Amino acid sequence: MSLDALLKQAAQRLQAAGSTSPRVDAEVLMCHVLERDRTWLYTWGDKMCSSQEHSRFDALIDARVQGTPVAYLTGAREFWGLRLATSPNTLIPRPDTETLVELALSRATLPTGRLLDLGTGTGAIALAFASEQPDWQVLGVDVRDEAVELAENNAKALGITNAHFLLSDWFSALESDAEAGTLFDIIVSNPPYIAADDPHLAEGDVRFEPRSALVANADGMADLLHLVQSARHYLTASGWLLLEHGYTQAEKVRMALSSAGYQNVESVRDLGGHERVTLGRLITAT
16 A cells, blocks of 8 residues: 555544544654655655555554654654653644744843743753753753653753753752852743633543643642742843743732732733733842
């Protein structure tokens, strides 16, 4: 069977299973099997598929029909133009989070500085920022050993040397003797912010992602509120805190930042038009 025929058949199966991007999913999985890019696939769609490749592709489509995320099937996801290894131990990087990276870069007005990424996961935010600001020092922390190892491996694979990663429960590692007194010009985080009873947890890719990276107490606000308060002790004078959150939480995050003494508080919309990132500047006397 030709590649085009296989792709058409697979896309129909995925559409019937409820995929919102059946053709793209099929193409990405086929490229993974063939170790080719999509441009090659468009050019050589009339080529025949070997029986071994056919079997591998069918197995991946079967898994995708059951809901397994494409990023877990291929072991990779592109973010900010960077190819990142992924794992079921971490969240899958999403395009909307690039809004957080864009805002962090816009606040990096000094030629050098320090950025902290809390709950770094794959290292997506930290590595995207570090790739654009090679003279800044970037630290990513995560509470999961597997995530720290994955982020470190991603940095090595990409040749990014100004980003480093530590095992830490939010700021806990920064209280050690080695890190004591370290302050950051920018702190960013995409923390857990989904309420435990949110019906979206039973839909789509999030069904397969680690619940600890998704769900927070207090209707999803607990970690956001904790970071608003705790970050004040780790920001430089005039340092920025940028938080990704759910599309209904912007007003609550703005209120929390303002109440905690942050200035220039605002929320910014994501690619879908939802208020997705809220930021504030902690201006303190020096």
